[in-house]
Amino acid sequence: MNFGEFQNGKAQQPLPQSLATHEAEIAHFADLCTRTCNRILKLLALGLEIPPDFFTTRHDPHQGPTGSILRYLYYPSISSPSTATYKHDVDVRAGAHSDYGSITLLFQRPGQPGLEILPPAGTDNNNASSSNSSDNNSTNWAPVPVQPNQQPGAAEEESKEGEYAFPPILVNIGDLLSYWTDGLLKSTVHRVVFPLLEQRAPSPQDRYSIVFFCHPRDTTELVPVPSEVVAAYRRQRQMVQGGEGDERVGFGGGAGALQPGKRALTAYEHLMSRLAATYGERKEA
């Protein structure tokens, strides 16, 4: 279930009855997500040595529509009738992809693992799973623990003092921020699997997750981020590649590869190009 922006605590779409009674709570949660994203975007701006509000002013939903989306997800376990045709080594819950926006917040529940990331090529991945995930190729997928600090085998309720009862929020960089920063910040390729150990346990778990995809305002022009850190990265990349731009960077070559005289892509256009690349003519997604 996807929720677009809430306005004055109201969804701008019809909600099913079961959710309509919680509309105000969900709107409040979406607002907290927006604020959390803003704090992270400020920290990223500090790291890039640009004015701290460079990103947040461009994401402010009070100044115009953004592409931000709140998503509630449910994945049945392998013991559900809806997964009766499940084939290990073939089926995944969500295929490999990177998210489209600037940053993504992912909320997971204790005891419901399944997220895997594809570490950058050349990364030594000691956690790589070929045995406990449904890896159907030789790629080096790395499982992401829901609670990274938990001792292996410890029951979820037995969290040690000082640990939080709920898992931390997982933050992913999205394609748009990767494009905006010329690939210095990298969007993470990830997928969701049926983790073998957990799904073979006596009571395989369904997975529920909540995702908040944070996007800038639609009209934001993706001009190069005015950051010397990004500029130095771009120069270094160009040296390595002999001056050639790399179209794969942020899907389109990166904001800094803009040809003279051409206008910058807007956030809306970047999103539409990613949707078109994924779904072809089916742009309704």
Ligand SMILES: O=C(O)CCC(=O)C(=O)O
């Ligand atoms: O459910 C998850 O853990 C991840 C979902 C996801 O990657 C997405 O909806 O883009």
Ligand SMILES: [Fe+2]
């Ligand atoms: Fe995702």
